[in-house]
Amino acid sequence: MPTLQEIKSRIRSVKSTRQITKAMEMVAAAKLRRAQAGATQARPYANSMSAMLKSLAEASTGDISHPYFEEREIKKRTLVLVTSDKGLCGSFNTNLIRKAQHWLDQFSPSEVDLVLIGRRGADYFRRREFQIVANYHDWGGQLNYTTARQIVAFLTGRFMAKETDSIHLIYPRFVSISVSKITNDTYLPIKKPAQESVQAGSAKQYIFEPGPKEIYSELMSSYVLTTMVTVLLDSFASEHGSRMIAMGAATKNAGELIDNLSLTYNKARQTKITTELLEIVSGAEALKA
């Protein structure tokens, strides 16, 4: 049985922990609101862009070629893993890393290299055998277009220079505050939108200005950036959601702990008082006799 003093200091420490987790929950909730708005508002743009890419592919008869479409024999893959910089967000990073590790297990270390966004992933893979070619971190869970552009430039550069033949993305797709779906997508090469078999007469005759090729090249570079931005926004929103829930649970647990400890404390206090009373009474009895 711990002494009263010990229980008391234990309660105090749990209380201050609860204060911290409560504060973190509120901060995460505030950040989540913004991140969630960002993630959901960016979707229509990304969707419209995919739609436009599709109609462009359907409409342009003949060969459409762009370096980003090029599917070649895969000798080297790159995995882009998006994790968070900071912890205390439940199983968020663990799940992402597990998924990545699971995927990586199919390959030997010489076949895959890693691009890690976020500190947590880097901390894990630094001690593993896969080579890390780039690590982006410390942007405070907010989207920064300059960094996004750098990442895209780096990835497309490697792909174009044939240093990698296929780029995969593992990131949490934001579904709702408590649900994010860990997704594994191919970033490059971009899957060519199906050119539907052109039935004579039914195909829409598009006018292209300036020409299909120029439009393609502009659309593709916008497309890769938009995809990356969407991925990052989703990841931020998921991170904050995950943290909010983890911290909410922690606050609740701390509350329960405090209740239990208070109960133990009061019981111990009562026992002590009873013992003291007994002593006094028996002392008085002894004097009387």
Added chain:
Amino acid sequence: MYRLKIVTPVKVFYDDEVNSITAPGKLGYLGALTGHAPIITTLQPGLLTVRNHLDTISEMAVSGGFLEISNNVATILADSVEYLSEIDLERAQAAIKRSRDRIKGLYTNEETDQDRSAKSLARALNRVNLASRLKN
């Protein structure tokens, strides 16, 4: 009357029935009425004029993007759009200065992309031009 959607990376800017639009295509301004032939074009920074289904005209500054029209639906994917009255003139002027300095190579220490600086200059110039046009 047809449907116009203007979407930017930040939000859906406009989604309504319109009678006509005039957009700054790469090869020059183009107007589109109901039943326009399918077209896909890139846009350059310029003035986008929209006449909605009540024949109210609104003018906006668009800073590049794409326009697709098919089946009486026009979609504009814009890098950024704002109504002329909402242009932040000071910010645009600061951007002009910054891009000019970049192009001149004043910031040699940081990574500057000449192509991007030129594009951002064009965007800022467009904003200033259109905003001052509104004033006069």
